[in-house]
Structures are given as structure tokens and as C-alpha cells.
Amino acid sequence: MATSTTSIASDVKGFELADLGKKRIEWANQSMKVLQIIRKEFIKNQPLKGIRVSACLHVTAETANLMIALRDGGADVALCASNPLSTQDDVAASLVRDYNIPVFAIKGEDNDSYYSHIMAALDHKPQITMDDGADLVGVLHTKRKTELADVLGGTEETTTGVIRLKAMAADGALRFPVVAVNEAQTKHLFDNRYGTGQSTLDGILRATNLLLAGRAVVVLGYGSAGRGVAQRAKGAGAAVIVCEVDAVRALEARMEGFEVMSALAAAPLGEIFITVTGAPDVLRREHFELMRDGAVLANAGHFDVEISLTDLAAIASGPPREALPLVDEYDVDGHRVHVVAKGRVVNLAAAAGHPASVMDLSFAAQALAVASIASAGGERAPGVHAVAAAVDQEVALLKLASLGIEIDVLSDAQERYLRPFR
């Protein structure tokens, strides 16, 4: 742990990294043009004046720009990591040193540190929570129930978190309103599909340097993130096989020209396997046993549960060998099985996460959601709330404008035609 040269509380790896972190924050900022506009409005109108916000998000250059925007809108912000392997230590250091934002996150931290950092973020006594996987909400509702009363609301960034929150809400357990930013069109259509699509393959390439052209790539899961991965793998020349439990999605995959089959049928055919389902044990003993020598496995889902390392350890002839810095090699009955980044989310563990221009969209929606919670002042009912369609249109229009793109507007006559019986 570094000794901070500032007076603010923090736990980051080392301030000697902060120079690089600052460069990366500024570089990301260039591509976050919608957030730039929102930040300017925040500076002017101070919609978060004095509000305490605790965020449990991937600590990346893009998140840094979101934190800075909230801070500039008047918020008192604290940040911890939503994944032990995704923290960019240089960014964390710069956020503390250069932007006076408390950060509790060190890449590779163990489970204890991970939870102590969540506790540190909650010690900030948040009025608004921001989650990427519902960990702050989860801990607040179990170990820190007394603090629930202060919370006006929260936001949730990812599918996995929304599933948890909806389950809580269905059970009547969720005690404050949470805006499901994940379900904003500008989030899930873009971030999941284009962000995950590119950055997942980017992570695999950085870790393995494999050629994708002509390679058999199995994508397990064909939700919005999975189809992004499948589309990009096809665009890179791979022969893509899709496995999916939902029949409609499976049929969609087929209509896009993908091979579609069960994971068991795909196991002996694939050279690279990418899980992106949200479910545990998607790849397990029965699949490992059938794989070709040299198969490479990576996970693009939120949690590191999709590839069963337990099963792999149980059937391997010994402990894994480090084949490359981010690749573990297991010997299974004489054939090698390679796991990238220990099955953790590969675009963050082996690459730089979603590109800034796509995070711009969901973080613009995040910033507007935080502002809406602040302005609602606790009047919204507990439960999972959608982002308004108008917010989606606004964010998208700002993004298009930043790309120099102008679109048509319906005439009054056209509007009327589309509602003919009114």
C-alpha cells in the first residue's frame, strides 16, 4: 500500500504510477464527448451539491472521468473496485493525487482486501450508491442495514447486478430505488455489444497473440454481450460456433449464419471458448474432457464462475503451469487446456476494458441517473427503475452530434400519420 501524499483517505498501489494514470484519464476524456457536455452543465448547475456518493465500479480511466464529472457537479465521491483484477493502479493513484477523490482499490487484491475496500467506500456514508454487480447494495442490505436509511437511491451498471436487484425487489427486500442503467438502450445496446465485443477479443489477443482468422471460436451465450463477441470474432475471420439456452436467441444466432449447437457438441470442435452467459459452470468437467489439445478458455461474463476451475483442478494431472503471464495451462489426460486470466472477466483482466467512447454512453446515462436521484430526493419508490426513453434519445443525439452526424426529424404530418386514429 502506498503512503498517500495527500490528506484524503485512500488505498492505492503507488503514487509513482500517477503520471501515467493522468495521461490515460485525459486520453479517455477525449473520446467521452457526451460526458464532457454533461460535466460542463454539472459545473454550472451543481446538481449534486453536497451529496455523498459511493461508487463500486471498475477503476478505469473512463470511470475516473465519471467520478470527476460527479465531483464537479458538487458530489462528495468515494470509489472502490467492483472486481479485484480490473483496477488500473495508475488511474487510481492519479484520481487520489491529482483529483482529490478517495479511492480504495489495488489490482490483484485478495478477497479480504476487496471487501474491506467496499467497507471503506461505505464508511463514506453514501446517500447515493453506484454499483457494477450490486455489491454495495448487497452489503448494505446484509451487513450494514443500519445505514440504509440515509440512502436516496442507487444506480446499477451491469446485467448481473440488475438480475440480483430484481430478485431482491421481487422478494420485497430492496429498500431503496435503483436505476438500472444497464437497461438503458444507450447502455446495453452499445456497451454490451460493441464494448464487450471488441474488448473481449482484445484481451484474448493481448494474452495469447493467437490468430483469429480461420480459428474455431465457441461463444457461449448469445445475449447482447455474447452477440457482440460473436460478431467481432466473425469479423476477425473466425469460424464461430454459438451455444445458447434460449431458443429464440439460438435461432437468431443461426439466422446470422453461425453454427449453433450444445456446449457438449462444441467442446471437441473449438479452439477458443468464450463464456458470456452470467451463469456458473458453463464449461465444466464434461466439456474439458472432450477438448482438443491446446484449447484456450476465456470468460467475458461479470463473475469468474462461468469456467469451473474447481472441475479443472480436479481432473488435471497437477497444478497449472504458467504458459504465459496471463495463461494457465492444465494437463487433462495428456491434452492441454489453457485458461486466460484465471477465468476472470478477460476484457478488464487482460486488456483495458471497454473503450472510452462506448463507456461515454453508459456513463453519461449514469451521471444523469445520479442527478435524477439527487433531484428526486428520496421520493421515488424502492425497486428497480428504468432510465427514461428521453434520456436515451438525448444521450444518443449528443453522441451523434459529437460524430458530426445530423439526422432527420419527423414532420408534423408524418407524426400524425403514424397515429392515424387520433
Added chain:
Amino acid sequence: MATSTTSIASDVKGFELADLGKKRIEWANQSMKVLQIIRKEFIKNQPLKGIRVSACLHVTAETANLMIALRDGGADVALCASNPLSTQDDVAASLVRDYNIPVFAIKGEDNDSYYSHIMAALDHKPQITMDDGADLVGVLHTKRKTELADVLGGTEETTTGVIRLKAMAADGALRFPVVAVNEAQTKHLFDNRYGTGQSTLDGILRATNLLLAGRAVVVLGYGSAGRGVAQRAKGAGAAVIVCEVDAVRALEARMEGFEVMSALAAAPLGEIFITVTGAPDVLRREHFELMRDGAVLANAGHFDVEISLTDLAAIASGPPREALPLVDEYDVDGHRVHVVAKGRVVNLAAAAGHPASVMDLSFAAQALAVASIASAGGERAPGVHAVAAAVDQEVALLKLASLGIEIDVLSDAQERYLRPFR
């Protein structure tokens, strides 16, 4: 009008065409494997025993198979056309001669015949209506109000119709329940995207024989049908420009690598323009005036309102010349503007409509929707009703099975994980 050799009422072009029609019905049947299965169940269980059904649908080989399935399920069916140009006269003849189903439809019929055929279908005193554009429902609610009482419910096949129905429902005007088959995932994801995508380009090629590779194709509208057209045009090597009024959709189009701009900016760049918006006057005077010599215009939307022929006639130097059997050439200030099939829906007017295997999905959902209306027996409330998600899964699973594709099923542990707080 042909003299029927059968005793049933009908108005079709001529029974000398029926041999070819029968072949086409049988050919389509081969690709409609889900409907085949449903038909077998219908034959066994007679869920429509004695129910009168009037259908106003495109009279094609695929529709013929749907009619036959309903008939075999016990229904008393009558059919008219939902578009004056889409009728396949040979299919209509065979339906009457070989399958004893009353049909009132002749390709190219004028407006009066079109409506008299709708009236003939309503003279059948339907208990269930089936629409593709809400014309039966529209006429029932205006000119035949006295017959509304008999109607148990209806189905609607297309986006345009659902928009009309929702407007009616919003105004409290809709008097019986209508199942929006269009909104079934197995309908709108597949039929709109893959059916319209392929058949629209097919229609344009049959009419014009133009090379798509390297050609500037402007797609106006990026809904589910528009993105199908854009994707297929790109797959055919065209340089595709997308115009769209919804900002989120416009941004999606850009993220797929398309050029995105306003129609006015696209007008001087495009070589082929395809409207697929649902709105009127999408291409109009201001666009025509800017187009290159030889521009080709086609409409893939339901109604022939998207390209303003009124404007074109107003600015052309004279009446249009027939450049090819399905192509009218207007002279606008010395440059030629070509309109395919007079702006009517091009995949039906110039090609054979959606391929049977994609219609299989929506017509499977149609058949199940009709059965559900019959079994509900009038207990469902007036309004627009969704197709149940389970129906979607069933239809998709049957389709996958017909393709020889098996998919995974979630284990109990995985199901539990995805609902962690239960």
C-alpha cells in the same frame, strides 16, 4: 374474373393457373416445418371446429399453407388480399380449386375491387379476423359495426397494423382483443429482419438486374425491417447509407459501420434508395431534385406512401415512361428518376415475398394465436395483446429441431444462481 369450377364463392384470376399454384403451395410447405407440426396437431385435436375465420393477408403460397392448417383444424376460412399487388393468382386459384377455400383476390385489382373483396371476406361473418395492416378491423369498426358483436378476436401480422390498433385501443375504440403477432419475437426478429432483408433486395434485382457490389444504397428507416435491408445490402457489397429519425437507432447504425446522415444529405449520393419507415413522404420533392441521373427508388414499407409519387409527377417534365416492365422513369430537370413497382412494397410486387421458411415462424405464431382466441372464447378483454413468451420459445425450439439443432438446457443449479436472492 374466372368462372369457378367449384361451388364455393370466390373471385380469382383464372383456374388455368391452379396447377402452378399447387406446385408453389407444396414447395412452400417443404420449408414450413413448424407449421407442418402444428397442422398435424390441429388435424388431431380440431381446436377451430366450426369457427368462421376471415383473413386479409398477402395471398401467397405461404399464406395458403396457413389457411390449409386452419381449415384442417376445423375452421371455416375465407381469404382476401391485404395488398392489391401482392396476390399470387396461381396460388389463389389453387386454394379455391384444390383446397376448397374461398379466396377474393386478383393481382393488380383496383381500389374498388380491393374493398369489395374485403367486404366479401367480411360477408363470411368472421368470429376471428386475421389482418396484415388492420384493414378488416378498420372496416369492421367503421362500415360494419353491427357485426362486431360476433367477433371473438383477431390477429395482426404487421407493424403498421399494430400501430393503427394501438392508436385505436388508446382511444378506447378497439372493440375486441387482437393478438399482435407482429410483436412476437419469432415474428419481428425473423420475418422483419431476415424476410424483408432478403426479399426486398430480391425484388429490386428482379426488377432492375442492377449490381449491388460497390453501389451506393440508401436505406431510409433502421427499424427491424430496415436493418435487415441494410445488413443484406452490405452483405451484397453495397456501400450503405442509413437515414433514421430515432437517435438511438441512428447511433446503432453508425456502430455497425454504416454511413448515417439525413435524407437530404443522402439524396445526391445514393444510386438506390429503399424506404422502410412506415411514414409517408419520406422521399419527396426536395430529395428528388438533388438525385443523380438514373437513381432507382423502391419501397419496402407496408403502404405505397413512402415515396411521394405526387411530388414526382408534379416536378417531372411529363408522364413516366416504362423503362422496364416494373420500372417507371420520370424526367426531373434532365435527370432520370426510376421508381420500382410504383412505390408499392417491392418484395411482394417484384418478387415472391418473404421466403417460406421465415413465414413459417410468424404463421406458426398466427396459427397458435388463432387457436388461443378460439379457446379463450371471448373472455379476453378488448385491446392489443402480446404473444406469450412461451409460444415464442416453442416455435423457436420446433424450428431449431427442424434444422437439426439441439441446444443446452440450464441446470437447476444454474437456474438458482441466476435468481440468487430467492
Added chain:
Amino acid sequence: MATSTTSIASDVKGFELADLGKKRIEWANQSMKVLQIIRKEFIKNQPLKGIRVSACLHVTAETANLMIALRDGGADVALCASNPLSTQDDVAASLVRDYNIPVFAIKGEDNDSYYSHIMAALDHKPQITMDDGADLVGVLHTKRKTELADVLGGTEETTTGVIRLKAMAADGALRFPVVAVNEAQTKHLFDNRYGTGQSTLDGILRATNLLLAGRAVVVLGYGSAGRGVAQRAKGAGAAVIVCEVDAVRALEARMEGFEVMSALAAAPLGEIFITVTGAPDVLRREHFELMRDGAVLANAGHFDVEISLTDLAAIASGPPREALPLVDEYDVDGHRVHVVAKGRVVNLAAAAGHPASVMDLSFAAQALAVASIASAGGERAPGVHAVAAAVDQEVALLKLASLGIEIDVLSDAQERYLRPFR
């Protein structure tokens, strides 16, 4: 046979078709902008003044424009068909009636008529021959040897023909120079890849109306035409399998993401099979026996030898049934095998052949090759001659200009750099 209303010799189907033929010739002309420019030069400079030209080409609207350009350059032209099924009878009629060009071609003519038409074209005593499959050259070197002396040279349009000619040249049998237009880059890169790619699928769709999305399409042959077909099938959403005997090409196909396997392995997997190899019996008994019920077979190669109808007839339970006008259905051990257009080249037999804008490139090269033969005046040695690279550049530049595209030119310094040791 029609009685000509003109005084010129001809054998065409009927002049009542000529009006439509004229429209189609004019429509094609719009897309043949390079040929338009060459024709203008020909009119001015008369490079073919008094030269007799016999052409054995597909009798289509595009060929008509080539013939007209040669005629306008001073040539005395006669035309017969290079394939009995590819003749557009309306175009043939218009060429005779409206353009005074002798044509001997009727769609569907039998073998005797086919060869008598070739003889009629040779009765024209050509000084220059134009072939698409080397039939004129073949007959001249076997049955009409005495006329060889008059021939200054010839042109050959297709791969199959060039293979025959090179074999003749290798044996010392070829008696005059032939320009292999097929090997011009502007021919084989564009016509084979983009022309065949689009028009082959177009032909299959017109004949069968099948959905390509999600369908298993087997492309046999991955030469320049085969890869065009494979690329377009992929672009249409098909799951494409490639079969190829050349290892380098097979590897290329794999690197593009296609499944690659032997024809025997593909036989039970495919739903549509397309041969495009130039070789005979590519699909034969051993493959037919393994195919799924309903398999559809089409040929995109020059001759109707790639699908063995002999084998199919031998193993079928009876004669084929006409499933659709252009589709024959064979019953093979209880499963149906469908052959499109009796295995003849499907883009001509079931669609309108290559689009005009791609034929523009090879026919521009044809016109320039004919002019070069005329100007060489018999000084060129017998054998197969290449089209000069400068001709390719000129044709391509004219085409780009017609598309409104300007490209860069190397500076002198860049030219020097690329030849550093000079």
C-alpha cells in the same frame, strides 16, 4: 422461328418480343458507362471499318451493347449463342429489328440448332472471332479448317475457354492469336467474383424463393467465381461450407472463416449445393445418396457437366417431377433431390446473367481487344495473349470516374523510392 421483317439473315424467336428487348438493351446501356465512352471513340475513329466479326456469346442485353459498339466502330457483326439456355429472346429480336445485327439464337434450342447457329455465325466468314467457351475456335479448328486463313485473331471471355485454348496452344494446334480477356484483371476480378457472386444467388432465389439466412450452403470450387458465390452467400446470412481441390485456395477459404471439407463430408450437411469448378461430375452418385431430404443443387460453372444428371437418373426411383418451373425433383431412396435449371449455368438460366455494370468492364476490355486485333492486322503470333496491364488501368480508371471517384497519383519522388536502386 420468326420470319424476319428485315432483310438481314437471322434466326430468333419472334419480333413481337423486340419492344421489350429494346428497353432492356437501353436499360443495360445506362450501367455500361465505360463501353459508352469507348463507343463514342469508335464512332469517331472507325477502328473496325469493314472488319467481319463473328461472336459466340451469351445473347443478353449487355452483349447487345457490345455488338452495337463494335458495329458503330465499323465492324460487320454476326452473333450466335454460347449457351442454349442463356439467350434473351427479346434482346435477340431487337438486335435484328432495331439494330440490323444478324443474330442466330433461340432460348432452349436443341443441340442441333445450337451447332447450326454456330455454323451460321461462321458463314459470316469472320476475320475476328469472339468466344465465351471457345466454341467458334473449336469448330474452326476441326470442321472449318479452310477458313482459318482469314482469321486475324479472336477473343475469349471465360476461364473454361482459356483452359481449352491454352491446351490447344500447348499442343501447337492453335492457329491464330486469341486475346484472353478472361485474364484481364478487370474481367476476372470483377465479372467472376462480383458478377457470378450476385447473379448465381439471384438465379437460385428466382427459381426457388428459399431463405438464405441460416441455411447451410455448400460452394464447390473456390476460384475467383466460387469465392464470389461464397462471399455473397455469407453476406446473405448463410452458413457456408467450401469444397476445393487446391490446397492453397482451401486454406484461403478457411482463413475467411468458412467451413472447409471434402464434398463427401459436406453432402449430408448441405441444404443448397452450388458447383463452380469447371470440372465434370463434381456432384455424383456418392454425394446424392448422402444428401438430406429436399437438398437443392445448382450449377454456376460454364457447362452443365458439374452435377451428374446421369448418376441422378440412374439412382432415382423414376423420372424427375417438375416441382417448380425451373426445379426438377428426383426421388432418391425416399429423399428428394432438387436440381435447378437442369444443371445449366444458373445465373443465366434462371436470372438475367451478370449485371450490366460488371459486364461493362469485361466488354470494355473485349471492345479494346477487338480493336487491337484489327490494328495488329495479323502480325501477332498464334497463341493465347494477355490483355495489357495498361488496358486494365484505363478501363478501371474510366469506371471509377463514372462512379465519381478520384484516386491519388504517385509523385515522382514516390515512384523513385519504389525503385530505389535505379
Added chain:
Amino acid sequence: MATSTTSIASDVKGFELADLGKKRIEWANQSMKVLQIIRKEFIKNQPLKGIRVSACLHVTAETANLMIALRDGGADVALCASNPLSTQDDVAASLVRDYNIPVFAIKGEDNDSYYSHIMAALDHKPQITMDDGADLVGVLHTKRKTELADVLGGTEETTTGVIRLKAMAADGALRFPVVAVNEAQTKHLFDNRYGTGQSTLDGILRATNLLLAGRAVVVLGYGSAGRGVAQRAKGAGAAVIVCEVDAVRALEARMEGFEVMSALAAAPLGEIFITVTGAPDVLRREHFELMRDGAVLANAGHFDVEISLTDLAAIASGPPREALPLVDEYDVDGHRVHVVAKGRVVNLAAAAGHPASVMDLSFAAQALAVASIASAGGERAPGVHAVAAAVDQEVALLKLASLGIEIDVLSDAQERYLRPFR
């Protein structure tokens, strides 16, 4: 410079890196299955027994496996770098420490070191040279002419080198035979297209983490490498613009659906520019001045001459700022221009170069070419020699087999048909 712990001559960065280097060599070996087979034959037959080989190649894990195969075939090998920025220091260290192969290469070496390392490789007194850019050949023909007599022949890996060698040969200056491995189909079709395509984008992503989807990417040069880059950028969702001086290639690009225009027209439209032409000053003052704020420039060509840093320095308001470790930012009239890796070949300077499985093809051809030179024993004439077509077929077949792919073989009857006049 590291002190070697072995007795062999070398100049590498440090042996503490060798452990990682060994892992990367072994990892690459897994994907180099054709080279593995050749190596086994080499071990058995010792075709290079006692032959001195000097290689000037990118010092990467793949090259290491080629060197090891040659060594195992009996050769006495020395290696230096063909590009000062492409050396993988860990691989270099392992080659010396673990494989006893002399290496002279340090990443980032200055020009003097670069040439002194070439001299060290030539001090090895090669009988066979291996080049990637013709530097060994160049120096031998200028500064070390006395040693030319010993040389049996050489190999050349890249387009740029072949251009230099052909110019030398045309001038009668080339004094020994060089096998142009670059022109082997298995090299240029695969390495240039698929290797460069993937690794160039990989390098840009590692350096910048930009999202490619929806971004305007300008690819300058549409040779085999350029089209690989353009294809992959399109596959990643970019809107790709192609600039090309050859009209036929430009037209091909257009037929693939790319926007095609001059570099000057593209300058204000692009967000990322990638040069891959082989020519100098492809991007220069006139282009920089028109670019958007934030434009990113990278070079995928062999030499760092394609982006004129001289012009950029001349018009920038000051020296470049390091925006990110591999990105320099120039201020040009108030807009930022970013240059990746100082314009050096980006796939090596910012990523790990071509993936091993594609290098497997060209390095298999390299190994076979070296063996053929050794067996020819100086009897081949000076000049640039092609790789035999049979070698291409053999390499491709081995590669297909390693992928588990079997292909068809022509029957005798088919062979005869394809040569009908024999």
C-alpha cells in the same frame, strides 16, 4: 548490454528476461504445426549440416522457432534484427541462453547499433542470408563485397525487400540467387492479409484503446496487406475509407463496399489513418492540415517513411507531447494529431507482430527455401527466384491437416477433362 552467461557471441538486453522468452517461444511453437513437421524432418536428414546462415529478421518468438528448426537441421545460425523496434528482448535472451543461437538485437537500438548488429551477423560469414527488407543483401553488395563469393543464396521475406532485389536484379547488380519467399502464395496471401490485418489493428488498440465500431478508419494502400487491414477494420465495425493509386485495386476496394477517394479528400473525414503502401510521405503536410482534432495515425508498412514526421514537426506548434506511452501528440494549428509508435510498423512496435500460426506458413516456406539453396549448392543463377508451386501446395496441405481439414482430389477423368485437347 547484458553479460552473457554463455560462451557464444551475442548482444541482447538481459538474460533475466530469458525465462519469459522461453515461454513465449514454446507458446508460439504450439501454433507452428507445419514448421514442427519440417523440423522433425530436418533433425532426421540434416539438410543444412555445417551451413552458415545469417538472418536479419524481426526477432520474435516465431522467428526463434524458425532459427531453432534451421539449427536442428544442422545449420550454424546467427540472427540480427530487421527493425530496431520489433525485437522481443526476452526472446532474444532465451535464444542465446537456452538454444545457443547468437543474437544481436536490442529493442529500441539506435541506428549505429542497428548497423553494427547487421555487421556482427555478417561477421558470421554466411553462406546463406535471410532478409526481411534486404538489408543483409544490401550491405553485402555495398560494404562487404569481398564476402559475396561465399554466399550460395538468400531468402527475402517481405514485399519491400523483393522490390529492392528486383531493382538490383534488373540493373544486373544482384550477385547471388535470392528466393522471394514473399511471393509464395502461402506467404503473401496469408501473412500479408491475415497476419497484417489482425496485428495492425491489435497494435493500434493496445496503444490507444480506441473503439473501432462506428469510427472512420482510412486505410492508405490496398495491396494484399492493405486489404487485410481494411477487411478487419470493417469486421470490427469501422466505416472504412480506402485510398489507393492503382486503379484496378481502387475499383476492387469499391466493389467490396468501401468508400474510395484520394487521401486529400479523406484527410478531413478520418479518425484513424493507417498507411500500408511501401511508399514515402503518403501522409504529409497537406493532409495533416486538414485533419480533425484528435486524429490518430499509424503505419503498417515496413519502413517508417509513410507518415512524414518531418512535415509534422515543421508545422507543429512545438515538440510532440507523450499522450500515452506509444502515442505522440502534435499540435497543428490548434488541432491534435496523434502518431502511434513514431510511425514505425505498428504491429511489431505496439503488438506482438504476426500471430504464430500465420508465420508458420511463411516460415515453413523459409525453411524449405533455405534447404533448397543448400541442396542447389550454388548452381542456381543470380537473381530473384520464385518459390515452387509444389512447395505452396505442400505447406498448405500440411496446414490444413493440422487443422483437421481434408480436401478432395481430382479424379483422373476430371484431370483429363480440364485438359480436353491433350
